[in-house]
Amino acid sequence: MSTERDSTLEEIRGSGVREIRVAFMDYNGLLRARSVALEHLPRVLEHGINFSSSGVSFNSRDLFPADASFDLASPDFWAVPDPATYRAAAGTSDAGEMYADLVEARGEPWPGCPRTALRRAIARAREAGLSFNVGFEPEGYVFRPANGEVEFVDSAKFATLDGLGSQPAFMHELLSYLSKVGIEVEQWTEEYGPGQIEVNLHYRAPLEAADALTRYRQAFRTLAAQHGLVGTFMAKPFEDQVGSGLHVHLSAEDANGSGINLFDGNDDPALGLSELARHALAGLLRHGPALTALGASTVNSYKRFLPGSWAPTHVMYAYASRAAFIRIPERETARRLELRIGDPTGNPYLFLAGILAAALDGIEQRLDPGPPMPGDVGRSGAGDAPPLPRTLEQALDRLAKDEVIRSALGSVILDEYLTIKRSEWEAFISHVGSWDRDWYLGRY
Ligand code: GLU
Ligand code: MG
Secondary structure (H helix, E strand, O other): OOOOHHHHHHHHOOOOOOEEEEEOOOOOOOOEEEEEEEEHHHHHHHHOOOOOHHHHHOOOOOOOOOOOOOOOOOEEEEEEEEHHHOOEOOOOOOOOEEEEEEOOOOOOOOOOHHHHHHHHHHHHHHOOEEEEEEEEEEEEEEEEEEEEEEOOOOOOOOOOOHOOOOOOOHHHHHHHHHOOOOOOEEEEEEEOOOOEEEEEEOOOOOHHHHHHHHHHHHEEEEHHHOOOOOOOOEEEOOOOOOOEEEEEEEEEOOOOOOOOOOEEEEOOOOEEOOOHHHHHHHHHHOOOOHHHHHHOOOHHHHHOOOOOOOOOOOOOOOEOOOOOOOOOOOOOOOOOEEEOOOOOOHHHHHHHHHHHHHHHHHHHHOOOOOOOOOOOOHOOOOOOOOHHHHHHHHHHHHHHHOOHHHHHHHHHHHHHHHHHHHHHHHHHHHOOOHHHHHHHHHHH
């Protein structure tokens, strides 16, 4: 048994925890898990826990699409917990939590595993001499439950002191938990929406960043529920309120981790970007429509993309502008690319694997991003920048055709992702609800 496993077991035995939740994230961005009694953990660390592979063919309503590739006759996979991910679970002193990589019966990587897909993308970057850094900025709402619906917790306005003081017990517990499990928070704020909270997670290597975001999302929702609130990362809960985004800040250092930011440079003096950063930026733009399907992964995600909404509408980049698909923050701050397309509902392992592959493609092909777009798209127009996909279906069609992203995720993941997400789109498009009747029933 490895020393890492030994020392993790020792830590757990001394902590009073009695059960360990072993979790992996499915293609919908949902954590699937089983709980293991502490006595059985040594075996599970070695061999994993088996799951039916048909479980990853569920869509986000746990419905099984007719054309799913995994069915009840498909071989199981085993979720092998990564000892490095052991942390206390949020909201209980009895349980700990570990994230798993998925393997086949003989221990070979299972080709459907999202965390392994991100590991592969990281390894490819290392072969190219690079180690990326990722900082996530998740936004999410807390609401108060009200007769089967939700109501706003307050009417605090954007970035006010009142907003910071609005949910003191919940925020105290959330921030204490994050500090306890080693997730460094740079700052947090009351965002534009009432009860909308943004927490900025300090940058780290991609796998650790995805694990930390995953843990943050789980803690936010769990602790909100314990405080009588509904915590949600749904992209656009209300038509007349701003949506919740997941901004991704990307930079790179060399594969030995020198700590020198290789995106910093004067190859574009106005933006303070190196040649490497410019190529990475061009790669992200080229694969932008396909990445949209991974970052904005629900039907509802597309309702966030409105001109003037601080969320992007076109595939373009700009200096400082918050209307951009990729924002280049002010020259005086650390050099990085800020992708503003995603929201926090998706699977960050898949999204990051796609982002790394797109950036690397730009670097390897030495792509040129062209000039930044001036002004605010919402006011000055988008010039000849291509519009973003307007629906999940359009984005999935672009993802299906993107060979670079396909080869990064592998066809097993990519095709099943398309199947599941298309089933979500089909459910939406065939639903008849109050919108249809409001528009048509009395007029025709
Ligand atoms: N809530 C906005 C979004 O949907 C972003 C606001 C901000 O710039 O932080 O992306
Ligand atoms: Mg924000």
